[in-house]
Amino acid sequence: MSNLFSLNSSFSPGFPFPTRTSKQLPLLTNPTYQFKKPIFLASVLSTKTSDPQIPQSVQTFWEWLRDEGVVSSKTPVKPGVVPEGLGLVATRDIAKNEVVLEVPKRFWINPDAAASSEIGSVCSGLKPWISVALLLLREKTREDSKWKHYFGVLPQYTDSTIFWSEEELAELQGSQLLSTTLSVKEYVQTEFQKVEAEVILPNKRLFPFPITLDDFFWAFGMLRSRAFSRLRNQNLVVVPFADLINHSDLVTTEDHAHEVRGPAGLFSWDYLFSLRSPLDLKAGEQVFIQYDLNKSNADMALDYGFVPGSSRDAFTLTLQISESDEFFDDKLDIAENNGLGATEYFDIKLDCPLPPMMLPYLRLVALGGTDAFLLESIFRNAVWGHLELPISRANEELICQVVQKACNSALSAYPTSIEEDDNLLEEGNLSTRHMMAVKIRAGEKKVLQYISKLFEEREAELAGLEYYQERRLKDLGLVGEQGEIIFWESR
Numbered sequence: 001m002s003n004l005f006s007l008n009s010s011f012s013p014g015f016p017f018p019t020r021t022s023k024q025l026p027l028l029t030n031p032t033y034q035f036k037k038p039i040f041l042a043s044v045l046s047t048k049t050s051d052p053q054i055p056q057s058v059q060t061f062w063e064w065l066r067d068e069g070v071v072s073s074k075t076p077v078k079p080g081v082v083p084e085g086l087g088l089v090a091t092r093d094i095a096k097n098e099v100v101l102e103v104p105k106r107f108w109i110n111p112d113a114a115a116s117s118e119i120g121s122v123c124s125g126l127k128p129w130i131s132v133a134l135l136l137l138r139e140k141t142r143e144d145s146k147w148k149h150y151f152g153v154l155p156q157y158t159d160s161t162i163f164w165s166e167e168e169l170a171e172l173q174g175s176q177l178l179s180t181t182l183s184v185k186e187y188v189q190t191e192f193q194k195v196e197a198e199v200i201l202p203n204k205r206l207f208p209f210p211i212t213l214d215d216f217f218w219a220f221g222m223l224r225s226r227a228f229s230r231l232r233n234q235n236l237v238v239v240p241f242a243d244l245i246n247h248s249d250l251v252t253t254e255d256h257a258h259e260v261r262g263p264a265g266l267f268s269w270d271y272l273f274s275l276r277s278p279l280d281l282k283a284g285e286q287v288f289i290q291y292d293l294n295k296s297n298a299d300m301a302l303d304y305g306f307v308p309g310s311s312r313d314a315f316t317l318t319l320q321i322s323e324s325d326e327f328f329d330d331k332l333d334i335a336e337n338n339g340l341g342a343t344e345y346f347d348i349k350l351d352c353p354l355p356p357m358m359l360p361y362l363r364l365v366a367l368g369g370t371d372a373f374l375l376e377s378i379f380r381n382a383v384w385g386h387l388e389l390p391i392s393r394a395n396e397e398l399i400c401q402v403v404q405k406a407c408n409s410a411l412s413a414y415p416t417s418i419e420e421d422d423n424l425l426e427e428g429n430l431s432t433r434h435m436m437a438v439k440i441r442a443g444e445k446k447v448l449q450y451i452s453k454l455f456e457e458r459e460a461e462l463a464g465l466e467y468y469q470e471r472r473l474k475d476l477g478l479v480g481e482q483g484e485i486i487f488w489e490s491r
């Protein structure tokens with residue numbers, strides 16, 4: 001049964017990542033510049049006088065946006081220095097759903113922009129995110145880049161775990177986020193080596209400046225934390241100015257960004273990226289959106305470099321039909337008939353019901369012995385319905401025990417207890433990254449304990465459950481009112 005579970009991580013990003021691997025981490029160079037300032041009142045750019053709180057690069061960026069006609073005196077938001085770094089702050093009261101900014105397509109940084117740029121000829125066979133990463137890196141070094149003033153406001157890193165040092169990552173020991181981070185880093189490194197050998201080095205004219213692995217990580221980090229996806233025609237688009245917007249869990253809807261057609265200059269029309277405020281705001285308040293309701297704390301830490309709150313604590317169980325299972329082919333066929341595969345990932349959230357397909361899949365994976373007749377082809381159409389309810393005491397007991405064992409084994413890999421983590425958080429005085437690590441590892445452990453407890457309680461109730469044979473006899477009218485089996489009708 002060793003292959004029934006593996007408690008590794010899953011990752012469901014807008015662009016694909018590999019499964020878990022581990023590797024020695026390269027030490028990243030020390031960043032030299034960051035916008036994060038621990039102040040709690042927004043300092044907002046003023047149109048008239050220069051505000052010393054606002055970095056010069058932001059003032060220059062703002063003037064550029066004004067010169068390009070992207071903002072005007074009517075624009076109801078301005079960049080400001082906020083606890084989250086830079087953000088967008090209302091310059092007057094803003095009503096819910098009111099448009100706060102519009103950015104014409106000619107400023108978007110996306111695969112189309114890469115294709116029509118100077119490097120377009122070498123981008124055609126590349127993954128979309130890699131072509132955009134190369135465009136960012138190419139334009140960043142150009143004195144005459146259209147986006148020159150935009151690069152001035154981009155941070156050199158975020159607190160995403162991909163930028164953490166080995167020492168910082170050590171605080172995540174045993175966690176699912178650590179293994180996901182390592183796989184993502186390895187993935188980015190592999191992609192870099194490929195694109196360096198096949199595209200960057202052979203095209204010195206297009207890439208006259210050296211591009212290092214750290215540069216490539218920077219571009220990757222910017223895309224993960226700033227690109228918008230799920231727009232009607234855009235799956236990966238960085239929109240300067242719009243990407244200054246921060247996230248709040250107080251916003252519970254996601255449809256604030258739209259692609260519309262509208263005036264994009266004095267005499268021209270174009271596609272516009274249009275952003276609406278999801279909340280009513282007073283002048284001086286920050287505009288927030290919801291980045292992604294479905295992302296766990298670990299996903300948020302990896303993509304954006306912050307941990308929103310305990311409602312996103314989650315753990316991903318990976319279940320697998322083992323290739324060495326004597327019924328592998330039948331089980332896979334049943335799984336595939338129901339939209340599943342040989343490996344499945346189930347995201348479990350603290351205090352939330354298990355994903356609906358998880359128990360049937362678990363029962364399928366564990367099916368064997370005297371229950372194996374259900375795998376025969378004559379049951380194929382009905383078998384999933386049977387798997388939705390307990391099959392036999394042996395099958396149900398097995399899944400309860402294996403899940404508990406796997407959770408306990410995962411729990412034993414974390415060096416600290418939940419109590420120790422909670423004490424650390426209560427004491428405070430942790431650096432941003434240390435605090436993120438403690439929140440993540442405590443959250444994962446809480447979810448593991450929660451899953452283990454669910455299956456422990458289920459195991460205690462096994463005697464009272466109704467199993468396949470009993471249901472079958474009932475269907476055939478062969479079980480009496482007291483639950484006794486009727487072998488023959490008394491006349």
Ligand SMILES: C[S@@+](CC[C@H](N)C(=O)[O-])C[C@H]1O[C@@H](n2cnc3c(N)ncnc32)[C@H](O)[C@@H]1O
Pocket residue numbers: 035084085086087153154155158159225226243244245246247248303304305306
């Ligand atoms: C799309 S950018 C927003 C602009 C960014 N604050 C800046 O200074 O450029 C996303 C980044 O903002 C920060 N951020 C956004 N929302 C946040 C939040 N609720 N808490 C902490 N940081 C946040 C994170 O660094 C994240 O990677």
